[in-house]
Amino acid sequence: MIKQLFKYIAAGCLVTAMMVACKKSDSFLDKRQTESLTEQMVFSDSAKTLSFLTDLYAYTGMDLIHNRYTLITSAVGNDYACMEDMTSHSVSYYSDPQASFITGASTARNYFTTNYYKTYYQKIRAANQYIKKVKGSPLSVGMQLRTSAEARYLRAWYYAQLVRYFGGVMLVGDTIYSDLSTPIDYKRNSYKECIDYIVAECDKATADLPAAVDQPAADYGRITQGMCMALKARMLVTAASPLYNGNPISTDGQLQPLISYSASYDANLWQKAADACKAVMNSNNYSLYETASIPGTRAGYSFWKLFLLRKNSEYIMPYMMGYNTNLEGAWFPVSRGGSGWSTPSQNLVDAFGMANGKATSSPGSGYDPKFPYNNRDPRFYNSIIYNQATVYNNSTKKMDPVDIFKTWQGTLSADGLQAYSTKTGYYSRKMCNDSTGKYTNTQRVYPVIRYAEILMGYAEAMNELNGPTPEVxxxxxxxxxxxxxxxxxxxxxxxxxxxxxxxxRGIIRNEYEVEFAYEGHWYYDTRRWKTAEVTENRPIQGMMVTKQQDNSFTYQTITALNAVFLYPKMYFAPLPFDEVNKSATLLQNPGW
Structure with missing residues (x-):
């Protein structure tokens, strides 16, 4: 038995000004509490009730927020913890917990998801509170039903995040666990039970939510039927994937049900995934965002423009925010007013093919290693800043080439900003407004789930069922x-x-990598495909750029960092050490 987890979630259930005073207050969140509001105060006031609900949305964008490690202490995001990217904000390349993760030195004490575990359970408890207490609030019956469905979806969302990291976790149902003197049977539910629960909760929430097309403009960003259907589809695609569908990484009779949906391969799981994706497609509420290119603008204009729009036909679940320059300020090189935080790897760059759709290694691709950035997939140009890529320069007020060769690792740049220099020879520009400079606010929101994922999920499922049909x-x-x-x-x-x-299958997986780069997919995808033991167990590469006397450039691939993926343990995150250490019934994941 253990009560420690529920000390965290009981005490941390209400964040910001809507915090409710809990019976025990020994968690880190209580130390930040600035005012104490009882449940009666919150749920007897319409504004406070809705503010409580709004707070449930706070951590839905954690896979995309570039500085999420400052939002959840000691938790670095998953794009900085895999082959997509290296942070360049430290001369020593990384600090913990990222350093330990990427080099295989993580333990259950310092793994980067440790505080996700606590925080997501806090949100689950808060959702349970809302579902129970909103019935006594001054909100209309219709609003009670709708907002209760929002809370139900958000509860399913946080469970989904836990399951994607940890496998099967404890399902608490509608229980709030306010009375910590009551013994708790603290043990994990099976992976199958968790997936089935998330799917059922999405189905149940759908009935009381509006379709996206029926949602008033002022409510954009609130939960819709489409979000429920899309989360269901995402989790069924995940459950059908190789890591969870046959050939589990552990055959231990106790552990295997916690980390796989089926011990033997079940093709019907792919059919369920296909059906769930098709349901979203058949709703006719979403489509790939495509718009006519303005004459003289970049190739792949629609792909670039998509991420600068607050609302478009493709976003199913957006993470809302105000006008901002967050990405430009974090990702652009110093010469463009940024801090150069994100430096894409050569591994990611190599995944981008050519403008003709061929891989760089394919016959007839036209790839020339002497000019490695010519005629590439337009998504490359809209995702990566490479040597001589043009980015708006606030100093000259025009699009100027970026001189990557001036800021290579280990060489102190003229402005003394060695710590901000790229470690790989690249910077990120994905989702950035790179044509007007850092200081122009962009109205973008982040795409937590977009329609392209549903299409790719359907293509993946149908290919696994029937091979590459014309539909695929x-x-x-x-x-x-x-x-x-x-x-x-x-x-x-x-x-x-x-x-x-x-x-x-190889084409589809490559499309996932280039289409969704920097959108928080790669960490999960390489695990569900059971390919991380290869793709994440190789050097993180960079490109050494050397300028010649005739002003031409030579390019040499180098190793930026040796990464390690330990099989089988790194397929699942470890449950926090303190939780497992205090419970005789809470089983740790394999290898930890």
Whole structure:
């Protein structure tokens, strides 16, 4: 038995000004409490009731927020903890917990998800409070039903986040656990039970929520039917994937149910995933965002513009924020007014193919290693700042080339900002407004779930069921077309005719990597595909750029950092040491 977890979630249930005074107050959140409001005070006032609900949304964007490690202490985000990226904000490359994670030295004490575990359970408890107490609030019956459904979805969302990291976790149902003197049977539910619960909760919430097209403009960002359907689809695609569907990483009779949906392969799981994705598609509420390019603008204009719009046809679940320059300030090089925080790896750069849709290694691709950035997939140009890439310069008031070679690692730049220099020869520009400079606010919100993911999930599921049918081809081509890939004379967007299931699987996985770079997918995808033991167990590479006397450049791939992925333990995050250490019934994940 253990009560420690519920000390965290009981004490931390109400964050910001809407905190409710809890019976025990020994958690870190209580130390920040500035005012104490009882449940009666909160749920007897309409504004306070809705503010309580609003606070439940606070951590739904944790996979995308670039500075989320400052929001949840000691938790660094997953794009800085995998092959997509290296942070360049430290001369020593990394600090813990990222350093330990990327080099395989993490323990259950310092893993980067430790505080996610506590925080997400706090939100789950708060959702339970809302569902129970809103019935006695002054809100209308209709508003009570709708907002209760929002809380139900958000509870499912936080469970989904826990399950994606840890596998099966404890489901607390509607219980609030206010009385900590009551013994708690603290043990994990199976992975299957957790997935089935999340799916059922999404279905139940859908009935009392509006469709996206029926939602008033002022409510944009609040939970809709489409969000419920999309989360359901995401989690069923995950459950059908190799890590969870047959051949589990542990055959221990106690651990195996916690980390897999089915011990033997079940093709029907892919059918369920396909059906869930198709339901979103058939709702006709969403579509890939495509708009006509303005003459003279960049290739892949729609892909670039998508992320600068607050609302568009593709965003299913946005993470709301005000006008901001957050990404430009964090990611752009110092010469463009940024801090150069994010430095994409050569591994990610290599995933981007050519404008004709061919991989750089494919015959007929046109790739020239002497000019490695010519004629690439337009999504590359809209995601990566490379040597001589043009980015708006506030000093000259025009688009100027960025001189990556001036700020290479280990060389003190003229302004003395060695700590801010790229470690890989690249900077990120994904979702950035790179045509007007850092100091122009952008009205963007972050895409927590967008329609492209649903299309890719459907294509993946159908390929696993039936191989590369024309429907699968059409979806992949539509993603590439919107990204700016050229159709070619055969209108195949670089795809070969008559591919095998295995070949199309490779294409689909590569599309995930380049389409969703910096959107918080890669960490989860490499694990659900059970490929991380290869893709994450190799050096993080960079590009050494050298300027010649004739002003040309030479390029040499180098190792920026040796990464380690320990099998099987790193497929799942460890439950926090303190929780497992205090419970005889809470099982730790394999290898930890």
């Amino acid at each position: 081809y059409d979806i992949v081509k539509s993603i590439r077309k919107r990204g700016g890939i050229l159709p070619g004379a055969d209108n195949m967007y670089g795809l070969d005719a008559g591919m095998s299931k295995e070949a199309m």
